[in-house]
Amino acid sequence: MSKKYELYDVVDGKIVRKNPECVRCSHGIFMADHGDRYACGRCGYTQWKNE
Template sequence: MSEKESKKGLKGVWTLYTIQDGKIVSKRVDCPKCGRGVFLAEHEDRFTCGRCGYTKFKR
């Protein structure tokens, strides 16, 4: 390991989805160009798609 400590903790699919009214709902935003199943990465000031490069800025 390097000088920095590695981040430890469980991370899984259950952190990306919630259950509302008996249905599974994604917490992330889908890419409007790529369609369902491709999510936008959340940065400090924008959302970006790693597949097509689409960027949506936060206001």
């Protein structure tokens, strides 16, 4: 189980999400960072990074 506080960061006094949310699932479903891509564990959607 993930620790929710690890998915956020504080920058200039504001809360910023580290990982993007899934475009298919509802708000609050974060995508996992796998180095070269982001993947949703709920629906399987994959978004490749452009590095």
